[in-house]
Amino acid sequence: MKIFTATQIREADAYTIQHEPVSSLQLMERAANACAQWLFRHFEADRPFYIFCGMGNNGGDGLVITRLLHDKGYNATACIIHHSTKASPDHTANREALEQQYPQSIYDIHALADFPTLPAGSIVIDALFGTGLRSAVEGWMAGLIHRINDLQARHTVIAIDLPSGLLADASSARMPVVNAHHTLSFEVYKLAFMMPENAARVGQLHILPIGLHPDYMARTPTRFHVTDAHMMRTIYQPRQPFAHKGTYGHALLIAGSYGKIGAAVLSAKACLHSGVGLLTCYVPQCGYQIMQISAPAAMCITDPQETHSSHFHETQPHTPALHQFRAIGIGPGLGTATPTAKALELLLDQYRQPMVIDADALNIIAAYPFLLSRIPHGSVLTPHPKEFERLFGSTENDFARLELLSEQAINLQLYLLLKGRFTAIACPDGSVYFNSTGNPGMATGGSGDVLTGILTALLAQGYAPKAAVLLGAYLHGLAGDIAAARMSQEAMTAESIIDCLGPAFLQL
Ligand SMILES: NC(=O)C1=CN([C@@H]2O[C@H](COP(=O)(O)OP(=O)(O)OC[C@H]3O[C@@H](n4cnc5c(N)ncnc54)[C@H](O)[C@@H]3O)[C@@H](O)[C@H]2O)[C@@H](O)CC1
Numbered sequence: 001m002k003i004f005t006a007t008q009i010r011e012a013d014a015y016t017i018q019h020e021p022v023s024s025l026q027l028m029e030r031a032a033n034a035c036a037q038w039l040f041r042h043f044e045a046d047r048p049f050y051i052f053c054g055m056g057n058n059g060g061d062g063l064v065i066t067r068l069l070h071d072k073g074y075n076a077t078a079c080i081i082h083h084s085t086k087a088s089p090d091h092t093a094n095r096e097a098l099e100q101q102y103p104q105s106i107y108d109i110h111a112l113a114d115f116p117t118l119p120a121g122s123i124v125i126d127a128l129f130g131t132g133l134r135s136a137v138e139g140w141m142a143g144l145i146h147r148i149n150d151l152q153a154r155h156t157v158i159a160i161d162l163p164s165g166l167l168a169d170a171s172s173a174r175m176p177v178v179n180a181h182h183t184l185s186f187e188v189y190k191l192a193f194m195m196p197e198n199a200a201r202v203g204q205l206h207i208l209p210i211g212l213h214p215d216y217m218a219r220t221p222t223r224f225h226v227t228d229a230h231m232m233r234t235i236y237q238p239r240q241p242f243a244h245k246g247t248y249g250h251a252l253l254i255a256g257s258y259g260k261i262g263a264a265v266l267s268a269k270a271c272l273h274s275g276v277g278l279l280t281c282y283v284p285q286c287g288y289q290i291m292q293i294s295a296p297a298a299m300c301i302t303d304p305q306e307t308h309s310s311h312f313h314e315t316q317p318h319t320p321a322l323h324q325f326r327a328i329g330i331g332p333g334l335g336t337a338t339p340t341a342k343a344l345e346l347l348l349d350q351y352r353q354p355m356v357i358d359a360d361a362l363n364i365i366a367a368y369p370f371l372l373s374r375i376p377h378g379s380v381l382t383p384h385p386k387e388f389e390r391l392f393g394s395t396e397n398d399f400a401r402l403e404l405l406s407e408q409a410i411n412l413q414l415y416l417l418l419k420g421r422f423t424a425i426a427c428p429d430g431s432v433y434f435n436s437t438g439n440p441g442m443a444t445g446g447s448g449d450v451l452t453g454i455l456t457a458l459l460a461q462g463y464a465p466k467a468a469v470l471l472g473a474y475l476h477g478l479a480g481d482i483a484a485a486r487m488s489q490e491a492m493t494a495e496s497i498i499d500c501l502g503p504a505f506l507q508l
Pocket residue numbers: 009010012013027028029031054055056057058059060061083084086088128129130131132133134135136137138141160161162186210212
């Protein structure tokens with residue numbers, strides 16, 4: 001699914017109006033109707049609704065919502081905020097329609113002093129500004145946003161299209177923005193919704209279809225995307241009837257150190273449950289028995305060292321040469337001991353195929369930044385935000401961080417996967433995909449180790465790195481969602497994610 005900029009959304013609007021054809025007023029009616037239907041499903045008619053409407057088309061939506069609520073017998077007041085002397089034509093037309101049908105439902109606000117006192121149980125609808133907002137809201141309108149936010153503790157706040165004050169395509173950090181419990185947005189995701197800095201503003205996000213013209217959506221190229229089930233069905237390759245274990249690649253997983261062999265076990269199990277043909281795990285000696293008992297389907301090579309690995313760059317007697325592994329995953333629980341760092345440097349010199357680099361392998365690279373340019377092109381790096389900061393430095397806000405992520409992916413020709421609610425996957429071609437699956441139940445130790453195992457398995461099976469990283473992140477989140485549905489976000493663990501990989505594959 002594509003993420004459109006505010007400009008592209010306006011173009012999609014105009015294209016739909018021209019080609020469907022439909023009038024702009026009818027399109028507004030459709031958008032407002034989608035919101036009204038959502039409100040009817042979620043609230044009884046005994047709750048008073050206060051709809052705060054700006055002077056543009058977002059306010060126009062609010063006016064139509066007010067009329068539709070009345071049509072259904074709901075008690076609704078449109079509080080029209082006169083922040084400008086000029087209203088948009090569709091706002092004006094809908095004000096007139098409301099005035100004709102329900103004149104008592106309009107309440108004009110010209111200054112902060114006019115702000116109404118809301119009865120208990122009121123629902124607040126925020127239709128002040130949508131995608132037309134150009135810059136930070138200032139003056140008494142900023143005060144008005146603060147007043148709405150004061151209501152948030154006692155009333156349900158629902159934003160139409162965007163929480164007012166939020167810019168669709170740029171950071172609004174430290175700007176006045178409505179904090180909504182729910183955001184009802186139209187047709188497409190906006191970039192602002194993907195950013196952790198906006199989590200408290202957007203609340204629960206609901207994307208409502210309003211029938212924008214599919215031709216415009218299909219032919220307009222975008223840089224940002226959200227992954228979805230349809231995309232995964234085009235990536236996923238079912239297994240071949242005459243396949244044998246050699247068909248699906250031999251992966252090497254270099255992970256674990258004393259006290260963190262569990263990370264290696266989680267990665268190995270996830271790799272085995274994601275279709276790898278053969279798996280060899282490389283662990284320090286303290287990990288040998290643990291690994292063999294926990295993951296008997298995997299082979300195990302041990303380092304000469306007891307507590308940490310130091311020689312994984314060298315071919316061991318009786319084991320395949322490095323280049324014979326179709327994929328290498330490295331990092332979970334690895335530790336950052338100097339001999340481990342040295343071995344990583346040598347590994348990067350010797351293994352020139354795409355690999356998966358996570359956790360302590362990333363921390364080592366952050367400590368020796370010259371290693372970054374030695375990583376084989378097409379490799380996948382999976383930092384969480386702290387690891388990202390160690391690697392590439394801190395940024396002012398989430399939009400700046402996303403730009404930095406994408407810039408580094410292009411410069412280094414790597415896939416950079418920044419973990420979070422909407423994991424961002426920056427590709428060497430400049431495109432960025434946000435993963436749509438996953439839930440806060442996955443915010444628990446070991447979830448990332450599972451992802452490394454999945455990605456390594458997909459690379460080993462011959463998926464191209466872009467396909468592997470998109471499918472891997474999606475499956476990881478989907479398995480997490482299935483685990484949460486089965487046993488709750490609280491009770492699930494990284495192992496539950498592994499247990500649900502099977503059902504996740506079956507859902508593809
Ligand atoms: N395709 C779509 O997505 C559709 C969008 N519609 C609605 O139309 C909205 C966009 O409408 P508009 O383009 O009229 O824009 P908005 O209603 O979002 O905002 C425009 C108003 O905000 C004022 N404004 C802009 N920047 C400001 C600032 N920094 N401080 C104070 N005031 C500022 C402008 O003067 C104007 O009055 C969407 O968000 C959505 O709610 C729907 O009605 C129809 C379908």
